[in-house]
Amino acid sequence: MADKVLVTGGAGYIGSHACKALAAAGYVPVTYDNLCTGWREAVKFGPFEQGDLMDRARLDEIFAIHRPVAVMHFAALSQVGEAMREPGKYWRGNVCASLNLIEATMAAGVRDFVFSSTCATYGDQDGVVLDESSPQAPLNSYGASKRAIEDMLRDFGDAHGLRSVIFRYFNVAGADPEAQVGEFHQPETHLIPLILDAIDGKRDALTIHGTDYPTADGTCIRDYVHVMDLVDAHVLGLNWLRTAGELPEGGTEVFCLGTGNGFSVREVLDHSRHVTNRPVPVVEGPRRGGDAVKLVSGSEKAGRVLGWEPRRSTLPSMISDAWRWHQTGHYAG
Numbered sequence: 001m002a003d004k005v006l007v008t009g010g011a012g013y014i015g016s017h018a019c020k021a022l023a024a025a026g027y028v029p030v031t032y033d034n035l036c037t038g039w040r041e042a043v044k045f046g047p048f049e050q051g052d053l054m055d056r057a058r059l060d061e062i063f064a065i066h067r068p069v070a071v072m073h074f075a076a077l078s079q080v081g082e083a084m085r086e087p088g089k090y091w092r093g094n095v096c097a098s099l100n101l102i103e104a105t106m107a108a109g110v111r112d113f114v115f116s117s118t119c120a121t122y123g124d125q126d127g128v129v130l131d132e133s134s135p136q137a138p139l140n141s142y143g144a145s146k147r148a149i150e151d152m153l154r155d156f157g158d159a160h161g162l163r164s165v166i167f168r169y170f171n172v173a174g175a176d177p178e179a180q181v182g183e184f185h186q187p188e189t190h191l192i193p194l195i196l197d198a199i200d201g202k203r204d205a206l207t208i209h210g211t212d213y214p215t216a217d218g219t220c221i222r223d224y225v226h227v228m229d230l231v232d233a234h235v236l237g238l239n240w241l242r243t244a245g246e247l248p249e250g251g252t253e254v255f256c257l258g259t260g261n262g263f264s265v266r267e268v269l270d271h272s273r274h275v276t277n278r279p280v281p282v283v284e285g286p287r288r289g290g291d292a293v294k295l296v297s298g299s300e301k302a303g304r305v306l307g308w309e310p311r312r313s314t315l316p317s318m319i320s321d322a323w324r325w326h327q328t329g330h331y332a333g
């Protein structure tokens, strides 16, 4: 029988794409999700188990029923604005919930763990290109909670032999090119789906959050990575983790997932106009709290160690796949 992987947050944007990639690689992805921001209809590639990470008894039950060989942990709260208003929700919902999951994982005798971290753990580093060794100085409780979970994984590795791969994502965008799953957040805060909403009239206009940043066109710069490339890296990371001898007992390895190319908000708008061949209504607004000026990955480690190669992570490809999903795929919501 195929090996099972417990996918927390498998009903969400990135987790649902990861389930598709895991199934294509021969695993059975078992989604564990409380549907607080996810969608039942997004769980298409393996069993669904509804539950909250804070519910230890339910987690123990799921480990006993499915006996997964590894855990991929995507479930989190990830809205920066909300994190700045309600830090307690993020420390509880991300840090306490992950502690519960890690303890349940250890109790079940599972040792291989893949974790979604973020370049938001770096904070604002004055335009430098970031890699795995760059200092972490998060600007908000979301980034701080993710950094704390990274530390927790190291401690559980040192003390109890947990082996983990930590992926620090840059900005994830695009959708499954077959539009079986896609990005659907409510409320949506991410740039590309908001631009697409403005293009087809679902919102009045895209507000540019700040036009006075110290960049060539005054808007923030981000490194966008296609969600399918990102989840491919997870399968590579999982296989690498499971290959005897690659990572010692208790080891933790961090990989940045970005392309090394930074694009400003205005550049993303230009590409969106071009790809959709439609105008984008835009208004210029003030800066959004908690935003770094520039977040770009300088890492080649995921390519060197895991053999990862982003294949779809160009802006035209990410925007056209997101646009296809926007027009043809949807969840009930």
Ligand SMILES: NC(=O)c1ccc[n+]([C@@H]2O[C@H](COP(=O)([O-])OP(=O)(O)OC[C@H]3O[C@@H](n4cnc5c(N)ncnc54)[C@H](O)[C@@H]3O)[C@@H](O)[C@H]2O)c1
Pocket: 008, 009, 010, 011, 012, 013, 014, 015, 032, 033, 034, 035, 036, 037, 038, 039, 051, 052, 053, 054, 073, 074, 075, 076, 077, 078, 093, 097, 116, 117, 118, 119, 169, 170, 171, 172, 173, 185
């Ligand atoms: N989207 C990005 O650009 C980006 C960038 C960096 C890191 N990340 C990280 O990637 C992961 C996935 O992000 P996403 O955009 O897919 O988010 P998402 O909100 O679409 O998915 C998160 C899923 O986790 C579930 N969940 C949350 N708390 C839970 C809990 N306590 N118990 C059970 N299920 C719970 C939600 O219902 C949802 O299905 C997150 O950890 C996020 O921090 C995302």
Ligand SMILES: O=c1ccn([C@@H]2O[C@H](COP(=O)(O)OP(=O)(O)O[C@H]3O[C@H](CO)[C@@H](O)[C@H](O)[C@H]3O)[C@@H](O)[C@H]2O)c(=O)[nH]1
Pocket: 078, 079, 080, 118, 119, 120, 169, 170, 171, 172, 189, 190, 191, 192, 194, 206, 207, 208, 209, 210, 220, 221, 222, 265, 288, 291, 295
């Ligand atoms: O209506 C909007 C939305 C966004 N932006 C700008 O677009 C850029 C990208 O914003 P967004 O898509 O919200 O992504 P980030 O704030 O960069 O954060 C995302 O990417 C982080 C990693 O960079 C993850 O950790 C977070 O979970 C995820 O929300 C930023 O400069 C925003 O200020 C706008 O100008 N207008």
